[in-house]
Amino acid sequence: QQKVQQSPESLIVPEGGMASLNCTSSDRNVDYFWWYRQHSGKSPKMLMSIFSNGEKEEGRFTVHLNKASLHTSLHIRDSQPSDSALYLCAASMGGSALGRLHFGAGTQLIVIP
Amino acid sequence: DMKVTQMPRYLIKRMGENVLLECGQDMSHETMYWYRQDPGLGLQLIYISYDVDSNSEGDIPKGYRVSRKKREHFSLILDSAKTNQTSVYFCASSLGDTGQLYFGEGSKLTVL
Numbered sequence: 374q375q376k377v378q379q380s381p382e383s384l385i386v387p388e389g390g391m392a393s394l395n396c397t398s399s400d401r402n403v404d405y406f407w408w409y410r411q412h413s414g415k416s417p418k419m420l421m422s423i424f425s426n427g428e429k430e431e432g433r434f435t436v437h438l439n440k441a442s443l444h445t446s447l448h449i450r451d452s453q454p455s456d457s458a459l460y461l462c463a464a465s466m467g468g469s470a471l472g473r474l475h476f477g478a479g480t481q482l483i484v485i486p
Numbered sequence: 487d488m489k490v491t492q493m494p495r496y497l498i499k500r501m502g503e504n505v506l507l508e509c510g511q512d513m514s515h516e517t518m519y520w521y522r523q524d525p526g527l528g529l530q531l532i533y534i535s536y537d538v539d540s541n542s543e544g545d546i547p548k549g550y551r552v553s554r555k556k557r558e559h560f561s562l563i564l565d566s567a568k569t570n571q572t573s574v575y576f577c578a579s580s581l582g583d584t585g586q587l588y589f590g591e592g593s594k595l596t597v598l
Contacts, residue, residue, distance in 0.1 A: 377528070407585055416490075416576060416589035417529070461528060465585055472517055472585055473544070476529040 376400045377477035379462050385483045392452050394480045396462030398443040406438060406445045407474065409461040417461055421447070452484045488513045492577050492590035500598050505564035507593050509577030517580045518560040519587065520544075520552060522573040529576065535560055567597045 379396050386392045396406070405424050409417040423429050423438045423445060435448045443464075449456055459481050463474040490511045499505055511518065516537050521529040521544075531544030533552040541552050549571060553561045560579075564571055574594050578587040 405585060409587075416591050417587075418589070419586050422585065463529075463585075472519075472580055472582070472587075473531065473534065474529075474585060474587065475531070475545070476521075478526050478528040 376403075376475045377462055377464050379460075379477035379480050381480060382478070383481040383483070385485060386452050388452060388454060388484055388486050390452050390484075392447075392449040392456070392482055392484070394447045394449075394460050394462075394482070396445045396447075396464075396477055398464045398475075400464070400466075400475070401443065402466045403443060403464040403475075404440075404467045405465050406436075407463040407465075408436060408445075408447050409463060409476075411459040411461060411479070413458070420460075449482075452482075454484045454486050457482055457484045488588055490577055490579055490588050490590035492575075492593045494593060495591065496594050498596045498598065499567050501569055502566050503597075505567045505571075505595060505597075507562040507564075507575055507577075507595070509560045509562070509590055511558055511560075511579040511588070513579060513581070513588065514557060515579035515581050515588070516557065517582060518554065519578040519580075520550070520560070520562045521576045521578065522546070523576060523592070524573050532562065532575075564595075567595075569597050571595065572597045 408420045411417040459479040462477045520532040577590040
């Protein structure tokens with residue numbers, strides 16, 4: 374069973390709309406979360422990281438983290454066709470295991486023009 | 487420009503043959519990784535290397551081994567490949583254990 378679960382598996386939003394992606398860890402030792410984006414046929418690239426409870430915003434992208442429930446979400450406002458990609462959530466423990474990322478299966482986002 | 491380079495990009499092998507996937511990075515990153523990506527499973531960590539000759543098993547190391555003799559170069563070896571090792575393999579590097587990984591473009595391996 375995967376330690377990191379993402380939902381939904383796929384999401385279709387109209388151009389200009391809001392996309393909301395969810396991620397939960399089943400491992401209570403996890404402390405740190407990342408979001409990576411992978412365009413079709415390309416390599417994953419880090420989008421955002423969040424380590425503390427609350428919210429973090431970068432441009433059109435906002436991530437939330439609730440450490441008590443080990444749940445993070447990524448929200449993309451004013452979605453663009455270029456945002457169409459596989460979004461991967463990753464989690465890790467702290468200390469020497471900080472770099473050992475466990476990835477979820479991803480959410481496939483499709484933005485329709 | 488920061489770059490992780492993987493070779494070969496595409497490879498077809500028969501079951502039982504040996505496979506060598508190579509990865510290089512030009513950022514002097516200490517930590518390097520090998521992941522495999524399969525549909526519905528996401529990225530699974532095979533091995534992590536903290537520096538030259540300092541390698542550690544990931545979550546799915548069985549059937550794989552690695553070699554790191556130079557900081558900028560990390561190899562993944564499959565001795566006697568199996569059909570269930572058909573996958574896309576990604577190499578990545580990071581500065582220390584930051585969690586910010588830089589991925590190569592992937593190597594697609596098909597084992598017949």
